[in-house]
Amino acid sequence: MDITQIKDTFVKLQSDETKNHVQAALDEGLDPVEILQNGIIAGLKEVGKKFEEEEYFLAELMMAGKLGEACIEIITPHLPENAGTSKGVVVLGAVEGDLHDIGYSLVATQLKLAGYDVHMLGVNIPSMQFIEKAQDYNADIIGMSAFLVTTIPNCAEVVKYLVDMNIRDKFKVIIGGAETSQEKAVSMGCDGQADNAVEAVALCDRLLGHS
Numbered sequence: 001m002d003i004t005q006i007k008d009t010f011v012k013l014q015s016d017e018t019k020n021h022v023q024a025a026l027d028e029g030l031d032p033v034e035i036l037q038n039g040i041i042a043g044l045k046e047v048g049k050k051f052e053e054e055e056y057f058l059a060e061l062m063m064a065g066k067l068g069e070a071c072i073e074i075i076t077p078h079l080p081e082n083a084g085t086s087k088g089v090v091v092l093g094a095v096e097g098d099l100h101d102i103g104y105s106l107v108a109t110q111l112k113l114a115g116y117d118v119h120m121l122g123v124n125i126p127s128m129q130f131i132e133k134a135q136d137y138n139a140d141i142i143g144m145s146a147f148l149v150t151t152i153p154n155c156a157e158v159v160k161y162l163v164d165m166n167i168r169d170k171f172k173v174i175i176g177g178a179e180t181s182q183e184k185a186v187s188m189g190c191d192g193q194a195d196n197a198v199e200a201v202a203l204c205d206r207l208l209g210h211s
């Protein structure tokens with residue numbers, strides 16, 4: 001099984017073929033992280049591009065979301081696990097106005113597998129709720145996903161509230177999602193940004209001194 005086949009059927013939104021290819025690739029012993037990254041995530045990105053270019057519309061975007069979720073469900077039990085004591089506590093959610101949850105859930109899964117205690121807040125989370133939950137769970141890290149140019153500024157709002165409340169030093173603040181960047185993170189006063197779930201784990205490790 002060639003992983004590009006998975007991406008190709010994914011982009012064509014051929015649901016059964018894609019899921020069968022994913023299962024076949026796993027059965028053949030291909031790396032589940034590669035299947036995820038170069039098959040499913042690459043497929044979702046390509047669908048996003050087609051949407052941008054108006055070759056695909058909202059219905060296709062929604063179908064891609066559903067298919068992505070179904071494939072991730074097949075792959076997740078095969079992802080490598082790091083059994084050990086908790087490396088730290090992370091509260092994670094998508095900012096207010098943002099309903100994209102595939103990337104956010106993948107980041108949560110990878111962090112859990114890497115040994116973090118992750119509290120998934122969900123999507124469309126108001127800024128103050130991130131802070132309240134971080135306090136409730138005694139979190140080390142506040143993680144925010146933002147996927148739209150209109151929702152990214154909400155990450156800055158969380159930092160502003162932390163500063164106003166005089167508790168900025170209590171938490172590391174990280175962001176991620178399509179359209180975010182390290183530059184945007186720094187300009188909003190965050191501690192870092194990651195482009196994907198694997199990098200998110202490395203970022204948390206670095207910020208908490210695990211690497």
Ligand code: B1M
Binds near residue numbers: 107179
């Ligand atoms: Co939407 N959408 N969408 N969408 N959608 C994007 C994000 C878009 C880039 C597509 C495009 O035009 N190219 C575009 C945003 C453009 C912009 O703002 N500049 C867009 C748009 C416009 C919209 C709507 C406004 C469309 C409309 O209604 N007209 C609407 C907004 C809804 C809302 O949130 N209020 C909308 C809706 C939807 C669906 C509901 C149909 C569906 C989401 C389904 C779901 O999530 N359950 C959807 C989808 C599927 C996409 C694309 C195609 C795929 C997103 C995805 O799941 N990617 C997307 C195109 C793209 O991303 N290039 C797009 C795969 C996922 C694994 O990657 O989400 O990037 P990603 O997550 C990665 C990293 O970003 C990172 O790690 C993850 C795993 O590797 N990461 C973090 C994520 N969070 C992190 C947090 C971290 C660290 C790393 O630390 C805390």
